[in-house]
Amino acid sequence: MAGKTVRRLLQGNEACAEGALYAGCNFFGGYPITPSTEIAETLSRELPKRGGKWIQMEDEIASIASIVGASIAGAKALTATSGPGLSLKQEVLGYACLTEIPCVLINVMRGGPSTGYPTGPSQADIMQAKWGTHGDHPVITLTPSTVPEIFTETIRAFNLAEKYRTPVFVFYDEILGHMREAVELPEQGVIEVVDRAKPEGKPEDYNPYDTSYEVAPLAPFGKGRRFHITGLNHNDDGFPTNDSTKIDEGNRRIMAKIDNNVSDIESTEEYLMDDAEVIVFAFGSTARSARFAVNRAREKGIKAGLFRPITMWPFPEKALKKAADKAKSIIVPEMNLGQTILEVERVTGHGTIVGLQRVDGEPIHPTEIIELIEKHS
Protein backbone atom coordinates (compact mmCIF):
# COMPACT_ATOMS: atom_id res chain seq x y z
CA MET A 1 0.00 0.00 0.00
CA ALA A 2 1.49 3.30 -1.09
CA GLY A 3 1.04 5.83 1.67
CA LYS A 4 1.83 9.49 1.95
CA THR A 5 5.14 9.64 3.74
CA VAL A 6 6.30 12.65 5.73
CA ARG A 7 10.04 13.21 6.12
CA ARG A 8 11.04 14.92 9.36
CA LEU A 9 14.20 15.56 11.31
CA LEU A 10 13.62 13.89 14.66
CA GLN A 11 15.49 13.23 17.86
CA GLY A 12 15.66 9.56 18.85
CA ASN A 13 13.28 10.18 21.73
CA GLU A 14 10.85 12.02 19.46
CA ALA A 15 10.98 9.15 16.96
CA CYS A 16 10.14 6.81 19.84
CA ALA A 17 7.07 8.90 20.71
CA GLU A 18 6.04 8.93 17.03
CA GLY A 19 6.42 5.14 16.89
CA ALA A 20 4.25 4.75 19.98
CA LEU A 21 1.54 6.96 18.47
CA TYR A 22 1.72 5.06 15.18
CA ALA A 23 1.26 1.78 17.07
CA GLY A 24 -1.87 3.14 18.72
CA CYS A 25 -0.48 4.04 22.14
CA ASN A 26 -3.25 5.87 24.01
CA PHE A 27 -1.84 5.98 27.53
CA PHE A 28 1.46 7.24 28.87
CA GLY A 29 2.27 7.14 32.56
CA GLY A 30 5.73 8.28 33.52
CA TYR A 31 8.14 10.07 35.75
CA PRO A 32 10.45 12.08 33.48
CA ILE A 33 14.17 11.40 33.74
CA THR A 34 17.18 12.38 31.66
CA PRO A 35 17.95 11.20 28.99
CA SER A 36 14.44 9.92 28.24
CA THR A 37 12.45 13.06 29.09
CA GLU A 38 11.66 14.07 25.49
CA ILE A 39 9.52 10.94 25.10
CA ALA A 40 7.26 12.08 27.96
CA GLU A 41 7.42 15.67 26.70
CA THR A 42 6.40 14.81 23.12
CA LEU A 43 3.58 12.54 24.24
CA SER A 44 2.28 15.13 26.73
CA ARG A 45 1.72 17.35 23.70
CA GLU A 46 0.44 14.74 21.24
CA LEU A 47 -1.64 12.26 23.26
CA PRO A 48 -4.34 14.68 24.49
CA LYS A 49 -4.84 15.91 20.90
CA ARG A 50 -5.70 12.36 19.87
CA GLY A 51 -7.97 11.50 22.77
CA GLY A 52 -5.25 9.65 24.66
CA LYS A 53 -4.32 10.03 28.32
CA TRP A 54 -1.02 11.30 29.71
CA ILE A 55 -0.14 11.40 33.38
CA GLN A 56 2.96 12.22 35.37
CA MET A 57 2.85 9.93 38.39
CA GLU A 58 4.40 10.55 41.80
CA ASP A 59 7.34 8.22 41.15
CA GLU A 60 8.67 5.44 38.93
CA ILE A 61 6.88 2.59 40.68
CA ALA A 62 3.54 4.34 40.32
CA SER A 63 4.36 5.01 36.65
CA ILE A 64 4.79 1.37 35.75
CA ALA A 65 1.77 0.49 37.89
CA SER A 66 -0.30 3.06 36.00
CA ILE A 67 0.52 1.58 32.61
CA VAL A 68 -0.19 -1.96 33.77
CA GLY A 69 -3.56 -0.78 35.06
CA ALA A 70 -4.29 1.14 31.87
CA SER A 71 -3.44 -1.91 29.79
CA ILE A 72 -5.73 -4.15 31.85
CA ALA A 73 -8.49 -1.67 31.03
CA GLY A 74 -7.69 -2.13 27.32
CA ALA A 75 -5.25 0.71 26.58
CA LYS A 76 -1.99 0.44 24.70
CA ALA A 77 0.29 1.79 27.37
CA LEU A 78 3.83 3.12 27.52
CA THR A 79 6.32 4.33 30.09
CA ALA A 80 9.82 5.68 29.52
CA THR A 81 12.69 5.90 31.92
CA SER A 82 16.43 5.59 32.48
CA GLY A 83 18.53 3.37 34.76
CA PRO A 84 17.52 4.72 38.18
CA GLY A 85 13.87 4.51 37.17
CA LEU A 86 14.30 1.05 35.71
CA SER A 87 15.64 -0.20 39.03
CA LEU A 88 12.55 1.08 40.82
CA LYS A 89 10.13 -0.43 38.31
CA GLN A 90 11.31 -4.02 38.68
CA GLU A 91 8.65 -5.15 41.14
CA VAL A 92 5.74 -4.22 38.90
CA LEU A 93 7.52 -5.51 35.79
CA GLY A 94 7.55 -8.96 37.39
CA TYR A 95 3.85 -8.55 38.15
CA ALA A 96 3.18 -7.72 34.47
CA CYS A 97 5.17 -10.79 33.36
CA LEU A 98 3.24 -13.17 35.61
CA THR A 99 -0.17 -11.60 35.07
CA GLU A 100 0.61 -11.37 31.33
CA ILE A 101 -0.28 -7.73 30.81
CA PRO A 102 0.99 -6.19 27.56
CA CYS A 103 2.91 -2.94 28.00
CA VAL A 104 5.97 -1.21 26.60
CA LEU A 105 8.88 0.24 28.56
CA ILE A 106 11.54 2.41 26.99
CA ASN A 107 14.87 2.65 28.79
CA VAL A 108 17.28 5.31 27.55
CA MET A 109 20.55 4.17 29.07
CA ARG A 110 22.81 6.59 30.95
CA GLY A 111 25.82 5.95 33.13
CA GLY A 112 25.21 4.05 36.37
CA PRO A 113 24.98 2.57 38.93
CA SER A 114 22.71 4.84 40.96
CA THR A 115 22.17 8.33 39.53
CA GLY A 116 25.55 7.94 37.80
CA TYR A 117 26.07 10.21 34.81
CA PRO A 118 22.70 11.51 33.54
CA THR A 119 23.87 13.14 30.28
CA GLY A 120 26.31 10.47 29.14
CA PRO A 121 25.60 7.25 27.21
CA SER A 122 25.87 3.72 28.58
CA GLN A 123 24.84 0.18 27.68
CA ALA A 124 25.14 -1.15 31.19
CA ASP A 125 21.46 -1.99 31.81
CA ILE A 126 21.34 -4.72 29.20
CA MET A 127 21.54 -7.57 31.72
CA GLN A 128 19.06 -5.83 34.01
CA ALA A 129 16.56 -6.15 31.17
CA LYS A 130 16.87 -9.91 31.48
CA TRP A 131 17.45 -10.40 35.18
CA GLY A 132 16.09 -7.25 36.85
CA THR A 133 12.96 -8.66 38.39
CA HIS A 134 12.99 -11.85 40.44
CA GLY A 135 11.84 -15.27 39.33
CA ASP A 136 12.02 -16.89 35.92
CA HIS A 137 10.20 -14.60 33.57
CA PRO A 138 9.93 -13.91 29.84
CA VAL A 139 11.86 -10.99 28.39
CA ILE A 140 11.73 -9.32 25.03
CA THR A 141 14.19 -6.46 24.55
CA LEU A 142 14.73 -4.55 21.32
CA THR A 143 17.91 -2.54 20.76
CA PRO A 144 17.66 -0.16 17.77
CA SER A 145 20.73 1.70 16.53
CA THR A 146 19.39 4.52 14.36
CA VAL A 147 16.68 7.14 14.82
CA PRO A 148 14.49 5.65 12.03
CA GLU A 149 14.93 2.25 13.67
CA ILE A 150 13.79 3.63 17.05
CA PHE A 151 10.54 4.58 15.27
CA THR A 152 10.00 1.13 13.73
CA GLU A 153 11.21 -0.87 16.74
CA THR A 154 8.86 1.02 19.06
CA ILE A 155 5.99 -0.02 16.80
CA ARG A 156 7.30 -3.59 16.85
CA ALA A 157 7.53 -3.46 20.66
CA PHE A 158 3.81 -2.67 20.91
CA ASN A 159 3.01 -5.39 18.36
CA LEU A 160 4.97 -8.02 20.28
CA ALA A 161 3.50 -6.91 23.61
CA GLU A 162 -0.04 -7.23 22.25
CA LYS A 163 0.64 -10.52 20.48
CA TYR A 164 2.36 -12.27 23.39
CA ARG A 165 0.65 -10.52 26.33
CA THR A 166 3.91 -9.53 27.94
CA PRO A 167 5.96 -6.43 28.78
CA VAL A 168 8.35 -5.51 25.96
CA PHE A 169 11.42 -3.33 26.41
CA VAL A 170 13.15 -0.99 23.98
CA PHE A 171 16.65 -0.14 25.20
CA TYR A 172 18.85 2.48 23.57
CA ASP A 173 21.56 4.79 24.86
CA GLU A 174 21.73 8.54 25.45
CA ILE A 175 23.48 9.18 22.13
CA LEU A 176 20.58 7.68 20.17
CA GLY A 177 18.00 9.28 22.43
CA HIS A 178 19.35 12.75 21.81
CA MET A 179 20.75 12.57 18.28
CA ARG A 180 18.76 13.62 15.26
CA GLU A 181 18.30 11.99 11.87
CA ALA A 182 15.71 12.28 9.14
CA VAL A 183 12.87 9.80 9.57
CA GLU A 184 10.29 8.77 6.98
CA LEU A 185 6.94 8.64 8.77
CA PRO A 186 4.53 6.61 6.67
CA GLU A 187 0.78 6.98 6.62
CA GLN A 188 -1.22 4.73 8.93
CA GLY A 189 -1.60 1.26 7.40
CA VAL A 190 1.83 1.02 5.78
CA ILE A 191 3.48 -0.61 8.81
CA GLU A 192 1.55 -3.44 10.45
CA VAL A 193 -0.07 -2.67 13.79
CA VAL A 194 -1.16 -5.60 15.98
CA ASP A 195 -4.00 -5.40 18.49
CA ARG A 196 -4.46 -7.99 21.23
CA ALA A 197 -6.87 -10.85 20.64
CA LYS A 198 -10.39 -10.24 21.96
CA PRO A 199 -12.19 -12.97 23.90
CA GLU A 200 -15.17 -14.69 22.29
CA GLY A 201 -17.93 -16.75 23.86
CA LYS A 202 -20.14 -16.05 26.86
CA PRO A 203 -18.76 -13.60 29.43
CA GLU A 204 -19.42 -16.05 32.27
CA ASP A 205 -17.22 -18.67 30.57
CA TYR A 206 -14.24 -16.32 30.22
CA ASN A 207 -10.92 -17.36 31.74
CA PRO A 208 -8.09 -14.82 31.52
CA TYR A 209 -5.49 -17.62 31.66
CA ASP A 210 -7.24 -20.19 29.46
CA THR A 211 -4.51 -22.77 28.85
CA SER A 212 -6.11 -24.06 25.67
CA TYR A 213 -4.46 -21.04 24.06
CA GLU A 214 -0.74 -20.39 23.77
CA VAL A 215 -1.61 -16.75 24.57
CA ALA A 216 -5.10 -16.38 26.02
CA PRO A 217 -7.20 -13.38 24.91
CA LEU A 218 -7.25 -10.55 27.45
CA ALA A 219 -10.60 -8.90 28.08
CA PRO A 220 -10.64 -5.20 28.97
CA PHE A 221 -11.43 -4.78 32.66
CA GLY A 222 -14.83 -3.31 33.42
CA LYS A 223 -16.37 -4.05 30.05
CA GLY A 224 -18.60 -7.06 30.50
CA ARG A 225 -16.29 -9.80 31.73
CA ARG A 226 -15.54 -10.23 35.46
CA PHE A 227 -12.20 -11.76 36.26
CA HIS A 228 -9.47 -11.82 38.84
CA ILE A 229 -5.82 -10.85 38.48
CA THR A 230 -3.11 -11.62 41.02
CA GLY A 231 0.65 -11.67 41.26
CA LEU A 232 0.35 -15.06 42.95
CA ASN A 233 0.56 -18.20 40.84
CA HIS A 234 -2.95 -18.75 39.58
CA ASN A 235 -5.47 -21.00 37.91
CA ASP A 236 -7.01 -20.41 34.47
CA ASP A 237 -9.63 -18.17 36.13
CA GLY A 238 -6.96 -15.94 37.65
CA PHE A 239 -7.47 -16.93 41.31
CA PRO A 240 -4.48 -18.07 43.40
CA THR A 241 -3.59 -21.73 43.47
CA ASN A 242 -1.54 -24.09 45.63
CA ASP A 243 -1.76 -26.83 43.03
CA SER A 244 1.83 -27.71 42.15
CA THR A 245 0.76 -28.93 38.70
CA LYS A 246 -0.81 -25.56 37.89
CA ILE A 247 2.13 -23.63 39.38
CA ASP A 248 4.57 -25.59 37.24
CA GLU A 249 2.36 -25.26 34.16
CA GLY A 250 1.97 -21.49 34.56
CA ASN A 251 5.65 -20.82 35.16
CA ARG A 252 6.65 -22.88 32.13
CA ARG A 253 3.91 -21.47 29.93
CA ILE A 254 4.90 -17.79 30.29
CA MET A 255 8.44 -18.72 29.23
CA ALA A 256 7.35 -21.09 26.47
CA LYS A 257 5.16 -18.52 24.72
CA ILE A 258 8.36 -16.56 24.02
CA ASP A 259 10.81 -19.47 23.59
CA ASN A 260 8.53 -21.21 21.08
CA ASN A 261 8.27 -18.06 18.98
CA VAL A 262 11.88 -16.91 18.83
CA SER A 263 11.86 -16.94 15.04
CA ASP A 264 8.99 -14.43 15.08
CA ILE A 265 10.64 -12.19 17.67
CA GLU A 266 14.29 -12.43 16.61
CA SER A 267 15.79 -9.70 14.44
CA THR A 268 19.44 -9.24 13.49
CA GLU A 269 21.48 -7.38 10.93
CA GLU A 270 24.53 -8.97 9.34
CA TYR A 271 26.75 -6.47 7.53
CA LEU A 272 29.57 -7.74 5.27
CA MET A 273 29.37 -11.08 7.06
CA ASP A 274 29.47 -13.44 4.05
CA ASP A 275 33.25 -13.86 4.05
CA ALA A 276 34.01 -12.21 7.41
CA GLU A 277 36.98 -13.55 9.35
CA VAL A 278 36.79 -10.96 12.12
CA ILE A 279 33.30 -10.41 13.48
CA VAL A 280 32.33 -7.38 15.51
CA PHE A 281 29.30 -8.05 17.73
CA ALA A 282 27.74 -4.73 18.68
CA PHE A 283 24.37 -3.10 19.33
CA GLY A 284 22.88 0.37 19.72
CA SER A 285 25.11 3.34 19.02
CA THR A 286 28.20 1.15 19.50
CA ALA A 287 27.12 -0.76 16.37
CA ARG A 288 27.54 2.51 14.46
CA SER A 289 31.15 2.83 15.67
CA ALA A 290 31.60 -0.82 14.70
CA ARG A 291 30.18 -0.31 11.22
CA PHE A 292 32.59 2.59 10.67
CA ALA A 293 35.45 0.37 11.86
CA VAL A 294 34.38 -2.54 9.65
CA ASN A 295 34.28 -0.28 6.59
CA ARG A 296 37.77 1.06 7.32
CA ALA A 297 39.12 -2.44 7.94
CA ARG A 298 37.70 -3.58 4.59
CA GLU A 299 39.50 -0.67 2.90
CA LYS A 300 42.69 -2.09 4.37
CA GLY A 301 41.88 -5.53 2.95
CA ILE A 302 40.79 -7.12 6.24
CA LYS A 303 37.71 -9.33 6.00
CA ALA A 304 35.69 -7.79 8.82
CA GLY A 305 31.94 -7.96 9.36
CA LEU A 306 29.31 -6.68 11.79
CA PHE A 307 26.77 -8.85 13.60
CA ARG A 308 24.12 -6.64 15.17
CA PRO A 309 21.31 -7.92 17.38
CA ILE A 310 18.19 -5.77 16.89
CA THR A 311 16.36 -8.12 19.26
CA MET A 312 18.78 -8.57 22.16
CA TRP A 313 16.45 -10.76 24.27
CA PRO A 314 15.72 -13.50 23.42
CA PHE A 315 19.38 -13.64 22.42
CA PRO A 316 19.94 -14.50 18.72
CA GLU A 317 21.63 -17.79 19.57
CA LYS A 318 21.28 -19.71 16.30
CA ALA A 319 22.19 -16.83 14.00
CA LEU A 320 25.26 -15.87 16.03
CA LYS A 321 26.44 -19.46 16.40
CA LYS A 322 26.22 -19.94 12.64
CA ALA A 323 28.07 -16.69 11.93
CA ALA A 324 30.76 -17.40 14.52
CA ASP A 325 31.62 -20.86 13.22
CA LYS A 326 33.48 -19.38 10.25
CA ALA A 327 35.22 -16.60 12.19
CA LYS A 328 38.82 -16.29 13.28
CA SER A 329 37.92 -13.90 16.08
CA ILE A 330 35.00 -12.00 17.60
CA ILE A 331 35.33 -8.44 18.93
CA VAL A 332 32.68 -7.29 21.42
CA PRO A 333 32.70 -3.53 22.08
CA GLU A 334 30.13 -2.28 24.59
CA MET A 335 29.61 0.69 26.92
CA ASN A 336 29.74 -1.40 30.09
CA LEU A 337 32.31 -3.60 31.80
CA GLY A 338 31.52 -6.76 29.83
CA GLN A 339 27.88 -7.84 29.73
CA THR A 340 26.90 -9.04 26.24
CA ILE A 341 30.36 -10.61 25.86
CA LEU A 342 29.20 -13.22 28.38
CA GLU A 343 26.35 -14.19 26.06
CA VAL A 344 28.68 -14.29 23.04
CA GLU A 345 30.99 -16.61 25.00
CA ARG A 346 28.11 -18.81 26.17
CA VAL A 347 26.55 -19.15 22.74
CA THR A 348 29.57 -19.47 20.47
CA GLY A 349 32.16 -21.09 22.73
CA HIS A 350 34.66 -19.44 20.41
CA GLY A 351 38.34 -19.48 21.37
CA THR A 352 39.13 -15.86 20.48
CA ILE A 353 36.57 -13.45 21.89
CA VAL A 354 37.95 -10.00 22.67
CA GLY A 355 36.07 -7.41 24.70
CA LEU A 356 36.36 -3.64 24.40
CA GLN A 357 34.73 -1.82 27.26
CA ARG A 358 34.15 1.80 28.08
CA VAL A 359 32.34 3.33 31.08
CA ASP A 360 33.56 6.94 31.03
CA GLY A 361 30.40 8.43 29.52
CA GLU A 362 32.04 8.67 26.10
CA PRO A 363 31.13 6.57 23.06
CA ILE A 364 33.48 3.84 21.87
CA HIS A 365 35.57 5.47 19.15
CA PRO A 366 35.83 3.62 15.83
CA THR A 367 39.65 3.70 15.97
CA GLU A 368 39.58 1.63 19.18
CA ILE A 369 37.66 -1.08 17.31
CA ILE A 370 39.85 -0.81 14.18
CA GLU A 371 42.95 -1.46 16.32
CA LEU A 372 41.44 -4.64 17.72
CA ILE A 373 40.26 -5.83 14.30
CA GLU A 374 43.79 -5.39 12.95
CA LYS A 375 45.33 -7.15 15.92
CA HIS A 376 43.04 -10.16 15.67
CA SER A 377 42.72 -10.52 11.88
Add this chain to the structure above:
Amino acid sequence: MSDRYELRFSGSGGQGMILAGIVMTEAATIYDDKIAVQSQSYGPESRGGASKAEVIISDGPIDYPKATAIDCMLALTQEAATKYHKDIKDDGILLVDSDEVKDIPTGKFTVYKFPIIETARKELGKEIVANIISLGMITALIGVIKESAVEEAVLSRVPAAFKDLNKKALQIGFEKAKELKANA
Protein backbone atom coordinates in the same frame (compact mmCIF):
# COMPACT_ATOMS: atom_id res chain seq x y z
CA MET B 1 32.43 16.55 -0.68
CA SER B 2 34.05 13.59 1.07
CA ASP B 3 31.89 10.78 2.45
CA ARG B 4 31.85 12.61 5.81
CA TYR B 5 31.82 16.36 6.22
CA GLU B 6 32.11 17.10 9.93
CA LEU B 7 30.99 20.24 11.78
CA ARG B 8 31.23 21.14 15.46
CA PHE B 9 29.38 24.07 17.05
CA SER B 10 30.75 24.83 20.50
CA GLY B 11 30.23 27.41 23.20
CA SER B 12 28.64 27.44 26.60
CA GLY B 13 25.26 26.04 27.58
CA GLY B 14 22.50 28.52 26.69
CA GLN B 15 24.22 30.03 23.64
CA GLY B 16 22.14 27.96 21.23
CA MET B 17 24.91 25.75 19.89
CA ILE B 18 22.67 22.68 19.86
CA LEU B 19 19.95 24.62 18.07
CA ALA B 20 22.50 25.77 15.47
CA GLY B 21 23.41 22.12 14.90
CA ILE B 22 19.77 21.10 14.61
CA VAL B 23 19.03 23.84 12.06
CA MET B 24 22.07 22.90 9.97
CA THR B 25 20.99 19.25 9.99
CA GLU B 26 17.43 20.16 9.08
CA ALA B 27 18.74 22.32 6.23
CA ALA B 28 20.83 19.42 4.93
CA THR B 29 18.24 16.66 5.22
CA ILE B 30 14.90 18.36 4.69
CA TYR B 31 15.64 21.47 2.59
CA ASP B 32 18.72 20.21 0.72
CA ASP B 33 19.34 16.70 -0.63
CA LYS B 34 21.98 15.48 1.82
CA ILE B 35 22.01 12.91 4.59
CA ALA B 36 22.99 14.32 7.98
CA VAL B 37 23.17 13.35 11.63
CA GLN B 38 23.27 15.72 14.59
CA SER B 39 24.48 14.77 18.03
CA GLN B 40 25.24 16.75 21.13
CA SER B 41 27.09 16.68 24.36
CA TYR B 42 26.58 18.71 27.49
CA GLY B 43 26.91 18.50 31.21
CA PRO B 44 24.14 18.13 33.79
CA GLU B 45 23.66 21.92 33.95
CA SER B 46 21.38 23.57 31.40
CA ARG B 47 23.18 26.93 31.50
CA GLY B 48 26.93 27.40 31.52
CA GLY B 49 29.58 24.74 31.05
CA ALA B 50 31.07 23.79 27.71
CA SER B 51 28.46 22.60 25.24
CA LYS B 52 28.82 21.23 21.74
CA ALA B 53 26.73 19.99 18.87
CA GLU B 54 28.15 17.96 16.03
CA VAL B 55 26.75 17.55 12.55
CA ILE B 56 27.96 14.96 10.06
CA ILE B 57 26.90 15.59 6.46
CA SER B 58 27.21 13.02 3.70
CA ASP B 59 25.84 11.89 0.37
CA GLY B 60 25.45 8.35 1.75
CA PRO B 61 24.53 6.56 4.99
CA ILE B 62 26.30 7.81 8.12
CA ASP B 63 27.49 5.24 10.64
CA TYR B 64 29.42 6.86 13.51
CA PRO B 65 27.38 9.91 14.53
CA LYS B 66 30.14 11.83 16.30
CA ALA B 67 33.04 13.83 14.87
CA THR B 68 36.25 12.00 14.01
CA ALA B 69 38.16 14.56 11.89
CA ILE B 70 36.53 17.97 11.85
CA ASP B 71 36.21 20.01 8.67
CA CYS B 72 34.85 23.11 10.38
CA MET B 73 34.44 24.14 14.00
CA LEU B 74 32.88 27.16 15.70
CA ALA B 75 33.96 28.26 19.17
CA LEU B 76 32.09 31.06 20.96
CA THR B 77 34.03 30.73 24.23
CA GLN B 78 37.65 30.27 25.23
CA GLU B 79 36.79 27.12 27.18
CA ALA B 80 35.14 25.53 24.13
CA ALA B 81 38.01 26.54 21.82
CA THR B 82 40.60 25.08 24.16
CA LYS B 83 38.66 21.94 25.00
CA TYR B 84 37.30 21.00 21.57
CA HIS B 85 39.76 22.10 18.84
CA LYS B 86 41.95 19.00 18.92
CA ASP B 87 39.96 17.04 16.34
CA ILE B 88 40.13 19.70 13.58
CA LYS B 89 41.70 18.45 10.34
CA ASP B 90 44.92 20.00 9.01
CA ASP B 91 43.04 21.61 6.15
CA GLY B 92 40.02 22.37 8.33
CA ILE B 93 38.52 25.65 9.52
CA LEU B 94 38.17 27.17 12.99
CA LEU B 95 35.84 30.14 13.42
CA VAL B 96 36.10 31.93 16.78
CA ASP B 97 34.46 34.88 18.46
CA SER B 98 37.41 37.29 18.53
CA ASP B 99 36.30 39.01 21.77
CA GLU B 100 35.89 35.77 23.67
CA VAL B 101 38.74 33.66 22.34
CA LYS B 102 42.03 35.45 22.94
CA ASP B 103 44.21 32.39 23.21
CA ILE B 104 43.85 31.01 19.68
CA PRO B 105 44.47 27.27 19.49
CA THR B 106 47.41 26.43 17.26
CA GLY B 107 47.26 23.95 14.42
CA LYS B 108 47.54 23.63 10.67
CA PHE B 109 43.88 24.58 10.21
CA THR B 110 42.73 28.00 9.00
CA VAL B 111 41.47 30.34 11.74
CA TYR B 112 38.81 32.99 11.10
CA LYS B 113 38.23 35.57 13.85
CA PHE B 114 35.13 37.71 14.12
CA PRO B 115 33.29 39.53 16.96
CA ILE B 116 30.12 37.46 16.53
CA ILE B 117 28.39 38.20 19.86
CA GLU B 118 29.25 41.91 19.68
CA THR B 119 27.81 42.08 16.14
CA ALA B 120 24.59 40.47 17.33
CA ARG B 121 24.34 43.02 20.12
CA LYS B 122 25.31 46.11 18.04
CA GLU B 123 23.62 45.43 14.73
CA LEU B 124 20.53 43.57 15.89
CA GLY B 125 20.26 44.56 19.54
CA LYS B 126 20.01 40.93 20.59
CA GLU B 127 22.88 38.79 21.74
CA ILE B 128 20.64 35.76 21.48
CA VAL B 129 20.97 35.59 17.68
CA ALA B 130 24.76 35.14 17.84
CA ASN B 131 24.13 31.47 17.07
CA ILE B 132 22.20 32.35 13.90
CA ILE B 133 24.93 34.76 12.74
CA SER B 134 27.38 31.92 13.41
CA LEU B 135 25.23 29.53 11.41
CA GLY B 136 25.24 31.94 8.46
CA MET B 137 29.01 32.34 8.71
CA ILE B 138 29.62 28.60 8.83
CA THR B 139 27.28 28.04 5.87
CA ALA B 140 29.16 30.58 3.75
CA LEU B 141 32.59 29.36 4.89
CA ILE B 142 31.99 25.70 4.05
CA GLY B 143 29.78 25.98 0.96
CA VAL B 144 28.40 22.46 1.45
CA ILE B 145 24.73 23.31 2.10
CA LYS B 146 22.72 25.80 0.05
CA GLU B 147 22.20 29.18 1.74
CA SER B 148 18.53 29.03 0.75
CA ALA B 149 18.15 25.66 2.50
CA VAL B 150 19.63 27.06 5.72
CA GLU B 151 17.34 30.07 5.52
CA GLU B 152 14.28 27.85 5.08
CA ALA B 153 15.35 25.72 8.01
CA VAL B 154 15.88 28.77 10.27
CA LEU B 155 12.55 30.33 9.34
CA SER B 156 10.67 27.06 9.87
CA ARG B 157 11.91 26.95 13.48
CA VAL B 158 11.21 30.51 14.70
CA PRO B 159 7.89 32.13 15.64
CA ALA B 160 6.46 34.66 13.12
CA ALA B 161 7.43 37.66 15.27
CA PHE B 162 11.11 36.71 15.12
CA LYS B 163 11.40 35.69 11.49
CA ASP B 164 12.73 39.06 10.39
CA LEU B 165 15.33 39.24 13.12
CA ASN B 166 16.62 35.75 12.35
CA LYS B 167 16.61 36.36 8.60
CA LYS B 168 18.74 39.48 9.16
CA ALA B 169 21.09 37.62 11.50
CA LEU B 170 21.60 34.90 8.92
CA GLN B 171 22.25 37.43 6.14
CA ILE B 172 24.82 39.22 8.30
CA GLY B 173 26.48 35.86 8.84
CA PHE B 174 26.62 35.07 5.12
CA GLU B 175 28.08 38.51 4.28
CA LYS B 176 30.64 38.70 7.09
CA ALA B 177 31.98 35.25 6.27
CA LYS B 178 32.38 36.15 2.62
CA GLU B 179 34.29 39.31 3.61
CA LEU B 180 36.53 37.28 5.92
CA LYS B 181 37.18 34.76 3.18
CA ALA B 182 37.95 37.49 0.61
CA ASN B 183 40.43 39.15 2.99
CA ALA B 184 42.09 35.92 4.08
